Amino acid sequence: MLSRVAESLFWMSRYFERAENTARFLDVNFNLLLDLNRIATLESSNCWIAPILVSSEKACFEGQYNEYSAQTVTDYLVFSRNNPNSIRSCISLARENARSVIESISSEMWEQINNLYHFLQSVTPQQVQGDPYSFYKEIKNASHLFQGITDNTFSRTEGWDFIQIGKYLERADNAARLIDVKYHMLNPENERALDPVHGSVEIIQWMAVLKSCSALEAFRKVYLSKIDPDNILRFLVLERTFPRSIAFSICSAQEALWAISGSTRNRYANNVDRLIGKMESELSYTSVEDMHYKGLHEYLKELENGLMRIGEQIHLLYFAYHTPKIEPSDLSDSLPFTGLGGGRAGWSQSQQQQ
């Protein structure tokens, strides 16, 4: 299929997933705050740093706002036009991408994304402050609806595979960041965990991590009520049966990539398949002990880097302006990613006067 169409479908899907993940996370954070305030008065600003850290926007945020609070963080992560990863920006970009390939998606898909876009244009920060629960629910529902409509109306062609890849890469990436930040903040080696008051705070925080991934009920089915950090890690990173785990996401992305290239297990057709195959195999044989041995932060960082490289290679292989045969293998010589936002300008050469 046309590279441009594949790329737009990929990013439409990816931006949508990003918006949903952000909504989910913010929602949980609000609830967390309410729970915590009942037990002990905690510096609430602590709670609000986490969402910013997860989206790696610390410097940017601090440049624009002078405190971490519900208002500032919500403003930045939901509404800010200066933040390309805010929910509003993500849905705008998802819609732009959808619009540019409107002939390849079903009219219901377009209608759904368009509705969500217009909803976000019309909602105000006051409304969100007044009833965050309804707002985030709306986003989550819209996302579910979009995915359901896509599932029901999009033919299982190459376009479908790119939609899946975008979604799952984003999901895996988001989960890794989330776990990284939260685990760091909730480090069980911290002595405060021994204190019963703080102990129950930790449990609530861990439950919040699970809820951010909509994993609480599923987790309980496997691990009953034992909210143990290591179990949570195991579940969110390695559990193949849970659709929001990293392992599941990588597996699904791999499946979609193989569907496009024709690679099979043990036989990769290109660099992308090799990289994701490697990541998937490693995940199947990794244990929580392995993760701790390496250092959880390092492990997750490596995962995130791996995902970024896979994204780059997908771009080079399927979307970039050239086929890999003529693209230099040295990435520093190749072209920077120029998404829908810009940069693909066409220019005239200067001419010399005679």
Place this chain on the structure above:
Amino acid sequence: MGLEAVAALLENEDIPGMSEFFGCYDADVDHFFDEVIAEEGTPRPHYDKLLERFAEFSADDIRARREIVNIFFRNQGITFTVYGVEEGIERIFPFDLIPRVIPSTEWSMIERGLEQRITALNLFLHDIYHDQKILKDKVVPPELVLGSEHFRREFVGVDPPRGVYIHVTGSDLIRGRDGRYMVLEDNLRTPSGASYMLQNRQAMKRAFPVLFDKYNVRPIENYPQELLRTLQEVAPSSGHDPNVMVLTPGIYNSAYFEHSFLARQMGVELTEGRDLVVNNNKVYTRTTNGLQRVDVIYRRIDDAFLDPLVFRQDSTLGVAGIINAYRKGNVTLANAIGTGVADDKVIYSFVPAIIKYYLGEDPLLDNVPTWLASKPDDLKYILEHLGSLVVKSANESGGYGMLVGPASTLREQEEFAERIVANPRNYIAQPTISLSRHPSFSHDTDLYGCHIDLRPYVLYGEKMTILPGGLTRVALKKGSLVVNSSQGGGSKDTWVVDE
């Protein structure tokens, strides 16, 4: 006037529906040629079955059919962006429920006329891009051709496959007071509307199945197949199945719907300039499977924007190097480059001479009488009669840049006169023709006569194929003479029927 005659047609005189529609229809045959009602006040024979059927309809029946049509168009997403309107929004193309019927005897005459005209125009294009004999023989003034912004010197000497320049054309036809068909203008660059023609037919089949059955209507559903075949026939000879595609300027173009519709119907890829790249003088699309060679491009982008290397350098819609690839014969563009010189409104006035020069025949379809502002005598006449003429800019399309004498104020005439004198080569004038009228619905309740024209579609590949009928455009605003879709006109389905 038609009341008694129409009523006499019916056996059953007290069907309430009849008086609701044709009973009240004022054909005004003293002033206009009406497609349905003849001069004597009786209906033309080929409309008998239609009137019969409509007699059975009540207002509710019409409303129900309108609903069917609207739902169909809405689901198809058939829209048209209207420029000049504040919102620039997409609107459903207005459609009138009453079809225009053309008997096949009339149609064969039109067909022969079109075939003659398009053949001659193609020969004209071939000549001016090669030996320019017609210019040397002074049949057409050379400065008109050389001075035309659409004359592409880059294309001189190039031989397009089969010598065809105009693969898809649409010559607009009107009928005058006496009912004679005349050519109003030729469209040799990127004529649009074929998709509406096809959708109108689908809508009518759904809304009026009984009526459709009564008539033996010549089919047009095969247009996409015929178009694809035509495009394949002009591929550069390469042995393999030619890779055909439709090149669109993108979603913000007013005719985007048609580009994507035709691409889907033909089963070919719809591409934009940025999907294509020229490498080593050949054209490719960028796909997830690497670069794929392109053989034929049905391009819906104007020449000027097609190639930033050769034409407008600021164009982001085109593909650098595509003209050179075309020149070399590595790709075929439909229509060819530089066809605009022949659909210029000034050259239009020379078409009868062109037909005579290449075919040795008199034109079967007449031109509308035309005065050229570039000729001093004509200029004098034009300036003296501005109030009764329609003056048009030679290069603009879509009904802009035009003065309709009888509908203009003295002030507007003075301003326009200045423009004409400043740039005489750019203006032509024609008498106001009372275009023929066809009963059309206002709010689906009353019928009134609306001016119409006809745009047939002609395909030219290995041979010429002319689709029966075409798009009948209607000036839906009461009293308006402007049928162009970009200024609020609408359309009807056109039925060529065998008796």
Place this chain on the structure above:
Amino acid sequence: MILKVEHTTLFQYDAPIYETATEVRLHPASVMGGQQCVNFNLELQPEASFFDYTDFYGNKVHHFNILQSHRDVEIVATSVVETAPPANKESLCENEIYLMDFSGQSRYVHFDPALTRFADEFRECNNALEQATAVCRHINTIFEYEPGVTDVHSTSAVVIALGRGVCQDFAHVMIAVCRNLGIPARYVSGYLYGGGSTPDGQDEASHAWCEVFCGPQYGWRGFDPTHKTLFVDERYIKIGSGRDYADVPPVRGTWKGVASEQLSVSVRVSSLE
């Protein structure tokens, strides 16, 4: 004279770009009874295949494209030309239609009121050759050669208003005047031996002048309003001609990417005798 030309055009970018597509008009013309191009060589860096065609005005055009990312484009054209002194009498019946293109306005040649007034001075004379000579002398005298005041897109109107420019501008003005007087004139792109500002013939640009059709008796005559010698002789190497600069730019192209471009050109003309 046997002259050698080395014309180097270098585009440099501060970030990788892609899809360079370029046309070059660097191949010197071979004219019947006149200049002959003996050798022509085109080198491209990065390497690319090039193709050629002959355009509407008879100029030989080469073109190429570079698909993958690159940071420089270097075009080196080397030619060896045998020039001839201008023939004294050339009986030439030029195609009327062909002459039309050289008789009216074009992209950079405009008939504005200032130009018409400028041309009025020469309207009296009847002989095209004399008129052209007078125009050429006049422009050479009153216009000042000064780089940097005009740019590559300046029209004849701009140049007349400024009174200064480079050879491209001088040529445009002379063409405008001649055409306004009813004498067909065309723009010529090429090189001049010994016309450089440095002693060894190296310069930063190619040269431009015009050819005027002085009737069937004299045919096309070359005039150079930039130099006081006025008449084109065997030191001049013609590449090609057109209505104005827009028809014969030595190098013209497009590219894609996010970068800024720097252009440098060097021309060296030497004698091989």
